[in-house]
Amino acid sequence: MNTQLAREWIDNNQGRMCGVSKKIWSTPETAFRERESYEVLVNILKEEGFLVEERFGGIPTAFRATYGSGSPVIGLLAEYDALPGLSQKVSTKKEEVEEGAPGHGCGHNLMAAACLSAALALKEGLESEEEATIVLYGCPAEEILNGKGFMAREGAFKELDLAISWHPSSTTSVQGSPMTALESGEFFFKGRTAHAAGDPENGRSALDAVELMDIGANYLREHVTDDVRIHYQITNGGGAPNIVPDKASVLYFTRAKDRRNVLKTYERVKKCADGASTMTETSYELKSRGGCYEILINETLNTVMEEVLLETPEPVYTEEELAFAEELNKTSPSYERASKADDYESIKTKSIGIRRGFGGGSTDVGDVSHIVPLVMFTTATHNSLAAGHSWHITASSGHSIGEKGMLYAARSMVEFVRRVLEDPEILINAKEEFDRSTKDDKYICPVTDDMKVEDFLV
Known part of the structure:
Protein backbone atom coordinates (compact mmCIF):
# COMPACT_ATOMS: atom_id res chain seq x y z
CA MET A 1 0.00 0.00 0.00
CA THR A 180 -23.61 -2.17 27.65
CA ALA A 181 -25.88 -4.61 25.87
CA LEU A 182 -29.51 -3.62 25.50
CA GLU A 183 -32.91 -5.22 24.98
CA SER A 184 -36.07 -3.19 24.43
CA GLY A 185 -39.77 -3.77 24.03
CA GLU A 186 -43.07 -1.94 24.15
CA PHE A 187 -45.83 -3.33 26.35
CA PHE A 188 -49.36 -2.68 25.08
CA PHE A 189 -51.96 -3.24 27.79
CA LYS A 190 -55.66 -3.73 27.02
CA GLY A 191 -58.48 -3.32 29.53
CA ARG A 192 -62.12 -2.25 29.49
CA THR A 193 -63.39 1.27 29.29
CA ALA A 194 -65.97 2.75 31.68
CA HIS A 195 -67.02 6.10 33.08
CA ALA A 196 -64.47 6.88 35.78
CA ALA A 197 -67.10 8.43 38.08
CA GLY A 198 -70.38 6.83 36.97
CA ASP A 199 -69.46 3.13 36.88
CA PRO A 200 -65.76 2.69 37.67
CA GLU A 201 -66.41 -0.85 38.92
CA ASN A 202 -66.95 -1.95 35.33
CA GLY A 203 -63.63 -0.55 34.13
CA ARG A 204 -60.35 -2.40 33.86
CA SER A 205 -57.64 0.23 33.54
CA ALA A 206 -54.81 -0.40 31.12
CA LEU A 207 -53.08 2.65 32.60
CA ASP A 208 -53.23 1.09 36.06
CA ALA A 209 -51.46 -1.90 34.59
CA VAL A 210 -48.74 0.30 33.11
CA GLU A 211 -48.23 2.09 36.41
CA LEU A 212 -48.14 -1.13 38.41
CA MET A 213 -45.62 -2.58 35.98
CA ASP A 214 -43.47 0.52 36.43
CA ILE A 215 -43.70 0.20 40.22
CA GLY A 216 -42.60 -3.41 39.97
CA ALA A 217 -39.68 -2.51 37.73
CA ASN A 218 -38.62 0.24 40.12
CA TYR A 219 -38.55 -2.23 43.02
CA LEU A 220 -36.66 -4.66 40.79
CA ARG A 221 -33.75 -2.18 40.59
CA GLU A 222 -32.75 -3.11 44.16
CA HIS A 223 -32.28 -6.75 43.20
CA VAL A 224 -30.17 -6.62 40.06
CA THR A 225 -26.42 -6.42 39.54
CA ASP A 226 -24.74 -3.01 39.61
CA ASP A 227 -24.28 -2.92 35.84
CA VAL A 228 -28.02 -3.08 35.09
CA ARG A 229 -29.96 -0.02 33.96
CA ILE A 230 -33.74 0.00 33.44
CA HIS A 231 -35.49 2.95 31.74
CA TYR A 232 -39.07 3.38 30.62
CA GLN A 233 -41.34 5.84 28.84
CA ILE A 234 -45.14 5.79 28.97
CA THR A 235 -46.06 6.02 25.29
CA ASN A 236 -49.85 6.05 25.75
CA GLY A 237 -51.53 7.08 28.99
CA GLY A 238 -55.16 7.06 27.92
CA GLY A 239 -57.41 9.72 26.44
CA ALA A 240 -59.19 11.57 29.26
CA PRO A 241 -59.19 11.47 33.08
CA ASN A 242 -62.90 10.67 33.34
CA ILE A 243 -62.62 7.60 31.11
CA VAL A 244 -61.10 4.39 32.41
CA PRO A 245 -58.49 3.79 29.69
CA ASP A 246 -58.78 0.50 27.85
CA LYS A 247 -55.44 1.05 26.12
CA ALA A 248 -52.09 2.15 27.51
CA SER A 249 -48.49 1.32 26.68
CA VAL A 250 -44.97 1.67 28.00
CA LEU A 251 -41.58 1.31 26.29
CA TYR A 252 -38.74 -0.31 28.22
CA PHE A 253 -34.98 -0.26 27.70
CA THR A 254 -33.00 -2.77 29.76
CA ARG A 255 -29.20 -2.64 29.78
CA ALA A 256 -26.45 -4.73 31.33
CA LYS A 257 -22.74 -5.38 30.83
CA ASP A 258 -23.30 -8.33 28.51
CA ARG A 259 -26.03 -9.81 26.36
CA ARG A 260 -26.56 -12.82 28.61
CA ASN A 261 -27.24 -10.71 31.69
CA VAL A 262 -29.46 -8.25 29.85
CA LEU A 263 -31.72 -11.03 28.60
CA LYS A 264 -31.93 -12.53 32.08
CA THR A 265 -32.93 -9.13 33.51
CA TYR A 266 -35.39 -8.50 30.68
CA GLU A 267 -37.23 -11.71 31.57
CA ARG A 268 -37.70 -10.31 35.07
CA VAL A 269 -39.05 -7.05 33.65
CA LYS A 270 -41.57 -9.10 31.68
CA LYS A 271 -42.69 -10.74 34.93
CA CYS A 272 -43.52 -7.27 36.23
CA ALA A 273 -45.88 -6.96 33.25
CA ASP A 274 -47.37 -10.37 34.02
CA GLY A 275 -48.05 -9.35 37.60
CA ALA A 276 -49.55 -6.01 36.62
CA SER A 277 -51.81 -7.74 34.13
CA THR A 278 -53.04 -10.18 36.77
CA MET A 279 -53.69 -7.49 39.37
CA THR A 280 -55.71 -5.31 36.98
CA GLU A 281 -57.47 -8.08 35.03
CA THR A 282 -56.03 -6.72 31.81
CA SER A 283 -54.06 -8.36 29.03
CA TYR A 284 -50.99 -7.19 27.20
CA GLU A 285 -49.05 -7.69 24.02
CA LEU A 286 -45.28 -7.29 23.91
CA LYS A 287 -43.78 -5.85 20.75
CA SER A 288 -40.02 -6.25 20.48
CA ARG A 289 -38.04 -3.13 19.65
CA GLY A 290 -34.81 -5.08 19.25
CA GLY A 291 -31.56 -4.63 21.07
CA CYS A 292 -27.83 -4.80 20.72
CA TYR A 293 -24.75 -6.52 22.08
CA LYS A 439 -16.40 -19.99 21.13
CA ASP A 440 -19.07 -20.41 23.83
CA ASP A 441 -21.17 -17.38 22.95
CA LYS A 442 -22.19 -17.28 19.29
CA TYR A 443 -23.97 -14.24 17.91
CA ILE A 444 -27.77 -14.36 17.80
CA CYS A 445 -29.21 -11.34 16.01
CA PRO A 446 -31.44 -9.27 18.35
CA VAL A 447 -33.53 -8.12 15.38
CA THR A 448 -36.03 -10.91 14.88
CA ASP A 449 -37.54 -11.95 11.56
CA ASP A 450 -40.90 -10.36 12.36
CA MET A 451 -39.44 -6.90 12.94
CA LYS A 452 -39.80 -4.39 10.09
CA VAL A 453 -38.13 -1.06 9.43
CA GLU A 454 -41.58 0.44 8.87
CA ASP A 455 -42.46 -0.23 12.51
CA PHE A 456 -39.89 2.40 13.53
CA LEU A 457 -41.19 5.12 11.23
CA VAL A 458 -44.44 5.68 13.11
Whole structure:
Protein backbone atom coordinates (compact mmCIF):
# COMPACT_ATOMS: atom_id res chain seq x y z
CA MET A 1 0.00 0.00 0.00
CA ASN A 2 1.24 3.44 -0.94
CA THR A 3 0.47 5.29 2.29
CA GLN A 4 1.83 8.55 0.98
CA LEU A 5 -0.75 8.63 -1.82
CA ALA A 6 -3.53 7.90 0.67
CA ARG A 7 -2.40 10.68 2.98
CA GLU A 8 -2.10 13.12 0.11
CA TRP A 9 -5.62 12.25 -1.01
CA ILE A 10 -6.98 13.31 2.38
CA ASP A 11 -4.91 16.50 2.36
CA ASN A 12 -6.00 17.40 -1.16
CA ASN A 13 -9.68 16.66 -0.53
CA GLN A 14 -10.14 18.25 2.89
CA GLY A 15 -12.50 20.91 1.61
CA ARG A 16 -14.60 18.44 -0.31
CA MET A 17 -14.96 16.05 2.64
CA CYS A 18 -15.76 18.89 5.03
CA GLY A 19 -18.43 19.87 2.53
CA VAL A 20 -19.92 16.37 2.76
CA SER A 21 -19.99 16.65 6.54
CA LYS A 22 -21.60 20.07 6.42
CA LYS A 23 -24.22 18.92 3.90
CA ILE A 24 -25.28 16.05 6.20
CA TRP A 25 -25.16 18.39 9.22
CA SER A 26 -27.42 20.85 7.40
CA THR A 27 -30.03 18.21 6.55
CA PRO A 28 -30.38 16.22 9.80
CA GLU A 29 -32.55 13.12 9.44
CA THR A 30 -33.60 10.66 12.12
CA ALA A 31 -33.46 6.85 12.15
CA PHE A 32 -34.32 5.13 8.85
CA ARG A 33 -35.22 8.53 7.32
CA GLU A 34 -31.68 9.49 6.27
CA ARG A 35 -32.55 9.78 2.57
CA GLU A 36 -30.57 12.90 1.65
CA SER A 37 -27.50 11.80 3.64
CA TYR A 38 -27.70 8.40 1.97
CA GLU A 39 -27.87 9.97 -1.49
CA VAL A 40 -24.86 12.22 -0.85
CA LEU A 41 -22.68 9.29 0.21
CA VAL A 42 -23.87 6.82 -2.42
CA ASN A 43 -23.42 9.27 -5.29
CA ILE A 44 -19.82 10.11 -4.33
CA LEU A 45 -18.91 6.44 -3.90
CA LYS A 46 -20.26 5.65 -7.35
CA GLU A 47 -18.35 8.57 -8.87
CA GLU A 48 -15.15 7.33 -7.24
CA GLY A 49 -15.41 3.82 -8.65
CA PHE A 50 -16.88 1.86 -5.76
CA LEU A 51 -19.40 -0.88 -6.47
CA VAL A 52 -22.46 0.17 -4.46
CA GLU A 53 -25.25 -2.12 -3.34
CA GLU A 54 -28.09 0.27 -2.63
CA ARG A 55 -30.94 -0.34 -0.18
CA PHE A 56 -28.89 -3.13 1.36
CA GLY A 57 -31.07 -5.97 2.62
CA GLY A 58 -34.19 -4.05 1.63
CA ILE A 59 -33.36 -1.29 4.16
CA PRO A 60 -34.12 2.00 2.37
CA THR A 61 -31.18 4.00 3.76
CA ALA A 62 -28.50 1.30 4.11
CA PHE A 63 -25.79 0.55 1.59
CA ARG A 64 -22.72 -1.59 1.02
CA ALA A 65 -19.91 -0.12 -1.09
CA THR A 66 -16.84 -2.14 -2.10
CA TYR A 67 -13.53 -1.58 -3.83
CA GLY A 68 -10.93 -4.24 -4.54
CA SER A 69 -11.03 -8.01 -4.63
CA GLY A 70 -8.15 -9.12 -2.43
CA SER A 71 -7.62 -10.22 1.13
CA PRO A 72 -7.97 -9.03 3.85
CA VAL A 73 -11.48 -7.65 3.67
CA ILE A 74 -11.61 -4.50 5.82
CA GLY A 75 -14.87 -2.84 6.80
CA LEU A 76 -15.61 0.76 7.77
CA LEU A 77 -18.86 1.62 9.54
CA ALA A 78 -20.44 4.94 8.55
CA GLU A 79 -23.40 6.33 10.51
CA TYR A 80 -25.44 9.38 9.54
CA ASP A 81 -28.68 9.54 11.53
CA ALA A 82 -29.46 12.57 13.68
CA LEU A 83 -31.22 12.94 17.02
CA PRO A 84 -34.74 14.34 17.45
CA GLY A 85 -35.05 17.75 19.08
CA LEU A 86 -31.36 18.72 18.89
CA SER A 87 -31.50 21.36 16.18
CA GLN A 88 -28.78 23.93 16.86
CA LYS A 89 -26.89 26.66 15.03
CA VAL A 90 -23.10 26.85 15.00
CA SER A 91 -23.20 29.12 18.01
CA THR A 92 -22.02 29.31 21.61
CA LYS A 93 -25.61 30.06 22.65
CA LYS A 94 -28.47 27.60 22.54
CA GLU A 95 -30.16 28.59 19.27
CA GLU A 96 -32.26 26.18 17.26
CA VAL A 97 -32.12 26.27 13.47
CA GLU A 98 -35.72 25.08 13.50
CA GLU A 99 -37.80 24.66 16.64
CA GLY A 100 -38.15 21.00 17.65
CA ALA A 101 -36.24 19.75 14.61
CA PRO A 102 -33.53 17.08 14.68
CA GLY A 103 -29.83 17.85 14.89
CA HIS A 104 -26.49 16.06 14.86
CA GLY A 105 -26.06 15.96 18.64
CA CYS A 106 -23.93 12.82 18.32
CA GLY A 107 -21.79 14.02 15.42
CA HIS A 108 -22.78 11.36 12.91
CA ASN A 109 -22.31 13.81 10.06
CA LEU A 110 -18.61 13.78 10.94
CA MET A 111 -18.62 10.01 11.27
CA ALA A 112 -20.03 9.53 7.78
CA ALA A 113 -17.55 11.93 6.20
CA ALA A 114 -14.56 10.45 8.08
CA CYS A 115 -15.37 6.91 6.94
CA LEU A 116 -15.98 8.14 3.39
CA SER A 117 -12.63 9.98 3.45
CA ALA A 118 -10.78 6.92 4.73
CA ALA A 119 -12.41 4.60 2.19
CA LEU A 120 -11.57 6.86 -0.77
CA ALA A 121 -8.03 7.46 0.51
CA LEU A 122 -7.45 3.72 0.93
CA LYS A 123 -8.65 3.13 -2.62
CA GLU A 124 -6.09 5.70 -3.78
CA GLY A 125 -3.34 4.03 -1.75
CA LEU A 126 -3.86 0.41 -2.74
CA GLU A 127 -1.17 -0.79 -5.11
CA SER A 128 -3.73 -2.97 -6.91
CA GLU A 129 -7.30 -4.14 -6.50
CA GLU A 130 -5.94 -7.53 -5.40
CA GLU A 131 -4.08 -6.09 -2.39
CA ALA A 132 -7.23 -5.87 -0.20
CA THR A 133 -10.97 -5.28 -0.29
CA ILE A 134 -12.39 -2.14 1.28
CA VAL A 135 -16.05 -2.31 2.31
CA LEU A 136 -17.83 0.82 3.47
CA TYR A 137 -21.11 -0.02 5.15
CA GLY A 138 -23.69 2.74 5.30
CA CYS A 139 -25.40 2.11 8.63
CA PRO A 140 -28.67 3.91 9.40
CA ALA A 141 -30.54 4.16 12.71
CA GLU A 142 -27.71 3.77 15.21
CA GLU A 143 -29.50 6.10 17.57
CA ILE A 144 -32.31 3.59 18.07
CA LEU A 145 -29.68 0.87 18.50
CA ASN A 146 -30.86 -1.61 15.92
CA GLY A 147 -29.79 -0.36 12.48
CA LYS A 148 -26.80 -2.70 12.34
CA GLY A 149 -28.98 -5.47 13.76
CA PHE A 150 -31.31 -5.12 10.78
CA MET A 151 -28.27 -5.22 8.48
CA ALA A 152 -26.75 -8.22 10.28
CA ARG A 153 -30.05 -10.09 9.91
CA GLU A 154 -29.63 -9.65 6.15
CA GLY A 155 -26.07 -11.01 6.17
CA ALA A 156 -23.97 -7.88 6.62
CA PHE A 157 -20.49 -7.82 8.17
CA LYS A 158 -19.73 -11.57 8.16
CA GLU A 159 -17.66 -11.16 4.97
CA LEU A 160 -15.16 -8.97 6.84
CA ASP A 161 -11.81 -9.96 8.29
CA LEU A 162 -11.99 -6.96 10.60
CA ALA A 163 -14.11 -3.86 11.12
CA ILE A 164 -13.16 -0.32 12.13
CA SER A 165 -15.54 2.02 13.92
CA TRP A 166 -14.78 5.63 14.76
CA HIS A 167 -17.00 7.95 16.77
CA PRO A 168 -16.82 11.68 17.59
CA SER A 169 -16.07 12.47 21.22
CA SER A 170 -14.66 14.98 23.67
CA THR A 171 -11.48 12.88 23.92
CA THR A 172 -9.14 10.91 21.70
CA SER A 173 -8.98 7.31 22.85
CA VAL A 174 -9.38 3.65 21.97
CA GLN A 175 -12.56 1.99 23.19
CA GLY A 176 -11.48 -0.40 25.93
CA SER A 177 -14.86 -0.44 27.70
CA PRO A 178 -17.52 -2.85 26.43
CA MET A 179 -20.30 -0.34 27.17
CA THR A 180 -23.61 -2.17 27.65
CA ALA A 181 -25.88 -4.61 25.87
CA LEU A 182 -29.51 -3.62 25.50
CA GLU A 183 -32.91 -5.22 24.98
CA SER A 184 -36.07 -3.19 24.43
CA GLY A 185 -39.77 -3.77 24.03
CA GLU A 186 -43.07 -1.94 24.15
CA PHE A 187 -45.83 -3.33 26.35
CA PHE A 188 -49.36 -2.68 25.08
CA PHE A 189 -51.96 -3.24 27.79
CA LYS A 190 -55.66 -3.73 27.02
CA GLY A 191 -58.48 -3.32 29.53
CA ARG A 192 -62.12 -2.25 29.49
CA THR A 193 -63.39 1.27 29.29
CA ALA A 194 -65.97 2.75 31.68
CA HIS A 195 -67.02 6.10 33.08
CA ALA A 196 -64.47 6.88 35.78
CA ALA A 197 -67.10 8.43 38.08
CA GLY A 198 -70.38 6.83 36.97
CA ASP A 199 -69.46 3.13 36.88
CA PRO A 200 -65.76 2.69 37.67
CA GLU A 201 -66.41 -0.85 38.92
CA ASN A 202 -66.95 -1.95 35.33
CA GLY A 203 -63.63 -0.55 34.13
CA ARG A 204 -60.35 -2.40 33.86
CA SER A 205 -57.64 0.23 33.54
CA ALA A 206 -54.81 -0.40 31.12
CA LEU A 207 -53.08 2.65 32.60
CA ASP A 208 -53.23 1.09 36.06
CA ALA A 209 -51.46 -1.90 34.59
CA VAL A 210 -48.74 0.30 33.11
CA GLU A 211 -48.23 2.09 36.41
CA LEU A 212 -48.14 -1.13 38.41
CA MET A 213 -45.62 -2.58 35.98
CA ASP A 214 -43.47 0.52 36.43
CA ILE A 215 -43.70 0.20 40.22
CA GLY A 216 -42.60 -3.41 39.97
CA ALA A 217 -39.68 -2.51 37.73
CA ASN A 218 -38.62 0.24 40.12
CA TYR A 219 -38.55 -2.23 43.02
CA LEU A 220 -36.66 -4.66 40.79
CA ARG A 221 -33.75 -2.18 40.59
CA GLU A 222 -32.75 -3.11 44.16
CA HIS A 223 -32.28 -6.75 43.20
CA VAL A 224 -30.17 -6.62 40.06
CA THR A 225 -26.42 -6.42 39.54
CA ASP A 226 -24.74 -3.01 39.61
CA ASP A 227 -24.28 -2.92 35.84
CA VAL A 228 -28.02 -3.08 35.09
CA ARG A 229 -29.96 -0.02 33.96
CA ILE A 230 -33.74 0.00 33.44
CA HIS A 231 -35.49 2.95 31.74
CA TYR A 232 -39.07 3.38 30.62
CA GLN A 233 -41.34 5.84 28.84
CA ILE A 234 -45.14 5.79 28.97
CA THR A 235 -46.06 6.02 25.29
CA ASN A 236 -49.85 6.05 25.75
CA GLY A 237 -51.53 7.08 28.99
CA GLY A 238 -55.16 7.06 27.92
CA GLY A 239 -57.41 9.72 26.44
CA ALA A 240 -59.19 11.57 29.26
CA PRO A 241 -59.19 11.47 33.08
CA ASN A 242 -62.90 10.67 33.34
CA ILE A 243 -62.62 7.60 31.11
CA VAL A 244 -61.10 4.39 32.41
CA PRO A 245 -58.49 3.79 29.69
CA ASP A 246 -58.78 0.50 27.85
CA LYS A 247 -55.44 1.05 26.12
CA ALA A 248 -52.09 2.15 27.51
CA SER A 249 -48.49 1.32 26.68
CA VAL A 250 -44.97 1.67 28.00
CA LEU A 251 -41.58 1.31 26.29
CA TYR A 252 -38.74 -0.31 28.22
CA PHE A 253 -34.98 -0.26 27.70
CA THR A 254 -33.00 -2.77 29.76
CA ARG A 255 -29.20 -2.64 29.78
CA ALA A 256 -26.45 -4.73 31.33
CA LYS A 257 -22.74 -5.38 30.83
CA ASP A 258 -23.30 -8.33 28.51
CA ARG A 259 -26.03 -9.81 26.36
CA ARG A 260 -26.56 -12.82 28.61
CA ASN A 261 -27.24 -10.71 31.69
CA VAL A 262 -29.46 -8.25 29.85
CA LEU A 263 -31.72 -11.03 28.60
CA LYS A 264 -31.93 -12.53 32.08
CA THR A 265 -32.93 -9.13 33.51
CA TYR A 266 -35.39 -8.50 30.68
CA GLU A 267 -37.23 -11.71 31.57
CA ARG A 268 -37.70 -10.31 35.07
CA VAL A 269 -39.05 -7.05 33.65
CA LYS A 270 -41.57 -9.10 31.68
CA LYS A 271 -42.69 -10.74 34.93
CA CYS A 272 -43.52 -7.27 36.23
CA ALA A 273 -45.88 -6.96 33.25
CA ASP A 274 -47.37 -10.37 34.02
CA GLY A 275 -48.05 -9.35 37.60
CA ALA A 276 -49.55 -6.01 36.62
CA SER A 277 -51.81 -7.74 34.13
CA THR A 278 -53.04 -10.18 36.77
CA MET A 279 -53.69 -7.49 39.37
CA THR A 280 -55.71 -5.31 36.98
CA GLU A 281 -57.47 -8.08 35.03
CA THR A 282 -56.03 -6.72 31.81
CA SER A 283 -54.06 -8.36 29.03
CA TYR A 284 -50.99 -7.19 27.20
CA GLU A 285 -49.05 -7.69 24.02
CA LEU A 286 -45.28 -7.29 23.91
CA LYS A 287 -43.78 -5.85 20.75
CA SER A 288 -40.02 -6.25 20.48
CA ARG A 289 -38.04 -3.13 19.65
CA GLY A 290 -34.81 -5.08 19.25
CA GLY A 291 -31.56 -4.63 21.07
CA CYS A 292 -27.83 -4.80 20.72
CA TYR A 293 -24.75 -6.52 22.08
CA GLU A 294 -22.04 -5.00 24.22
CA ILE A 295 -18.74 -4.27 22.46
CA LEU A 296 -16.44 -7.29 22.37
CA ILE A 297 -13.02 -5.80 23.02
CA ASN A 298 -10.18 -7.07 20.84
CA GLU A 299 -6.95 -6.24 22.66
CA THR A 300 -4.80 -7.09 19.65
CA LEU A 301 -6.46 -4.47 17.48
CA ASN A 302 -6.76 -2.00 20.36
CA THR A 303 -3.00 -2.08 20.94
CA VAL A 304 -2.32 -1.27 17.30
CA MET A 305 -4.85 1.57 17.28
CA GLU A 306 -3.42 2.97 20.52
CA GLU A 307 -0.01 3.22 18.83
CA VAL A 308 -1.57 4.83 15.75
CA LEU A 309 -3.28 7.57 17.76
CA LEU A 310 -0.12 8.34 19.70
CA GLU A 311 1.95 8.62 16.51
CA THR A 312 -0.50 10.37 14.18
CA PRO A 313 -0.12 14.17 14.48
CA GLU A 314 -3.14 15.58 16.30
CA PRO A 315 -4.99 18.68 15.09
CA VAL A 316 -3.72 22.17 15.84
CA TYR A 317 -6.50 24.58 16.82
CA THR A 318 -6.70 28.29 16.10
CA GLU A 319 -7.36 30.88 18.79
CA GLU A 320 -10.87 31.29 17.39
CA GLU A 321 -11.56 27.56 17.70
CA LEU A 322 -10.25 27.42 21.25
CA ALA A 323 -12.33 30.47 22.18
CA PHE A 324 -15.45 28.90 20.66
CA ALA A 325 -14.93 25.72 22.70
CA GLU A 326 -14.24 27.73 25.86
CA GLU A 327 -17.48 29.68 25.49
CA LEU A 328 -19.38 26.43 25.11
CA ASN A 329 -17.67 25.02 28.19
CA LYS A 330 -18.73 28.06 30.21
CA THR A 331 -22.36 27.06 29.72
CA SER A 332 -21.71 23.66 31.33
CA PRO A 333 -22.79 23.20 34.97
CA SER A 334 -19.42 21.53 35.67
CA TYR A 335 -17.32 24.39 34.29
CA GLU A 336 -16.47 26.11 37.58
CA ARG A 337 -15.01 22.94 39.05
CA ALA A 338 -13.54 21.42 35.90
CA SER A 339 -11.82 24.59 34.69
CA LYS A 340 -9.69 24.68 37.86
CA ALA A 341 -8.15 21.26 37.22
CA ASP A 342 -4.46 21.18 36.29
CA ASP A 343 -5.16 19.22 33.10
CA TYR A 344 -8.11 21.35 31.96
CA GLU A 345 -8.28 22.16 28.25
CA SER A 346 -11.13 23.66 26.27
CA ILE A 347 -10.47 20.94 23.66
CA LYS A 348 -8.65 17.77 24.67
CA THR A 349 -5.63 17.61 22.39
CA LYS A 350 -3.78 14.41 23.35
CA SER A 351 -4.73 10.76 23.13
CA ILE A 352 -5.49 9.21 26.52
CA GLY A 353 -4.77 5.71 25.19
CA ILE A 354 -7.16 2.82 25.81
CA ARG A 355 -10.18 3.94 27.82
CA ARG A 356 -11.14 1.33 30.42
CA GLY A 357 -13.90 1.13 32.99
CA PHE A 358 -17.65 0.74 32.83
CA GLY A 359 -19.60 2.79 30.33
CA GLY A 360 -23.35 2.90 30.70
CA GLY A 361 -24.25 3.71 27.09
CA SER A 362 -24.97 1.28 24.27
CA THR A 363 -24.26 1.08 20.54
CA ASP A 364 -25.20 -1.36 17.82
CA VAL A 365 -21.50 -1.42 16.90
CA GLY A 366 -21.49 -4.11 19.57
CA ASP A 367 -23.34 -6.43 17.20
CA VAL A 368 -20.59 -6.13 14.60
CA SER A 369 -17.93 -6.87 17.22
CA HIS A 370 -19.58 -10.25 17.91
CA ILE A 371 -19.56 -11.12 14.19
CA VAL A 372 -15.98 -10.12 13.29
CA PRO A 373 -12.94 -8.68 15.11
CA LEU A 374 -13.49 -4.97 15.60
CA VAL A 375 -11.62 -1.93 16.83
CA MET A 376 -13.42 1.23 17.91
CA PHE A 377 -11.81 4.57 18.67
CA THR A 378 -12.72 8.21 19.18
CA THR A 379 -11.11 11.55 18.46
CA ALA A 380 -11.90 14.92 19.98
CA THR A 381 -14.45 16.74 17.84
CA HIS A 382 -16.11 19.03 20.38
CA ASN A 383 -15.50 21.02 23.52
CA SER A 384 -14.18 19.08 26.49
CA LEU A 385 -17.23 19.57 28.73
CA ALA A 386 -19.90 18.73 26.17
CA ALA A 387 -22.52 16.33 27.47
CA GLY A 388 -23.50 13.42 25.28
CA HIS A 389 -26.42 14.02 22.93
CA SER A 390 -26.40 17.76 23.52
CA TRP A 391 -26.62 21.04 21.63
CA HIS A 392 -22.91 21.54 22.33
CA ILE A 393 -22.15 18.57 20.09
CA THR A 394 -24.52 19.76 17.37
CA ALA A 395 -22.80 23.15 17.36
CA SER A 396 -19.28 21.68 17.32
CA SER A 397 -20.17 19.12 14.65
CA GLY A 398 -20.94 21.95 12.25
CA HIS A 399 -17.79 23.84 13.21
CA SER A 400 -14.15 23.49 12.07
CA ILE A 401 -13.39 21.95 15.48
CA GLY A 402 -15.43 18.90 14.49
CA GLU A 403 -13.98 18.83 10.99
CA LYS A 404 -10.40 18.76 12.26
CA GLY A 405 -11.20 15.81 14.52
CA MET A 406 -12.92 14.11 11.60
CA LEU A 407 -9.88 14.41 9.33
CA TYR A 408 -7.59 13.24 12.14
CA ALA A 409 -9.81 10.14 12.42
CA ALA A 410 -9.62 9.49 8.67
CA ARG A 411 -5.82 9.70 8.73
CA SER A 412 -5.74 7.36 11.72
CA MET A 413 -7.90 4.78 9.95
CA VAL A 414 -5.60 4.85 6.94
CA GLU A 415 -2.53 4.37 9.13
CA PHE A 416 -4.20 1.53 11.01
CA VAL A 417 -5.00 -0.29 7.77
CA ARG A 418 -1.42 0.21 6.56
CA ARG A 419 -0.09 -1.57 9.65
CA VAL A 420 -2.54 -4.44 9.25
CA LEU A 421 -1.57 -4.92 5.60
CA GLU A 422 2.15 -4.79 6.30
CA ASP A 423 2.06 -7.11 9.32
CA PRO A 424 -0.16 -10.19 8.72
CA GLU A 425 0.45 -11.35 12.31
CA ILE A 426 -1.85 -8.58 13.55
CA LEU A 427 -4.88 -10.06 11.82
CA ILE A 428 -3.91 -13.64 12.69
CA ASN A 429 -3.67 -12.75 16.38
CA ALA A 430 -6.87 -10.70 16.28
CA LYS A 431 -8.83 -13.58 14.78
CA GLU A 432 -7.43 -16.06 17.29
CA GLU A 433 -8.46 -13.73 20.12
CA PHE A 434 -11.91 -13.30 18.59
CA ASP A 435 -12.38 -17.07 18.25
CA ARG A 436 -11.43 -17.62 21.89
CA SER A 437 -13.84 -14.92 23.04
CA THR A 438 -16.81 -16.20 21.04
CA LYS A 439 -16.40 -19.99 21.13
CA ASP A 440 -19.07 -20.41 23.83
CA ASP A 441 -21.17 -17.38 22.95
CA LYS A 442 -22.19 -17.28 19.29
CA TYR A 443 -23.97 -14.24 17.91
CA ILE A 444 -27.77 -14.36 17.80
CA CYS A 445 -29.21 -11.34 16.01
CA PRO A 446 -31.44 -9.27 18.35
CA VAL A 447 -33.53 -8.12 15.38
CA THR A 448 -36.03 -10.91 14.88
CA ASP A 449 -37.54 -11.95 11.56
CA ASP A 450 -40.90 -10.36 12.36
CA MET A 451 -39.44 -6.90 12.94
CA LYS A 452 -39.80 -4.39 10.09
CA VAL A 453 -38.13 -1.06 9.43
CA GLU A 454 -41.58 0.44 8.87
CA ASP A 455 -42.46 -0.23 12.51
CA PHE A 456 -39.89 2.40 13.53
CA LEU A 457 -41.19 5.12 11.23
CA VAL A 458 -44.44 5.68 13.11
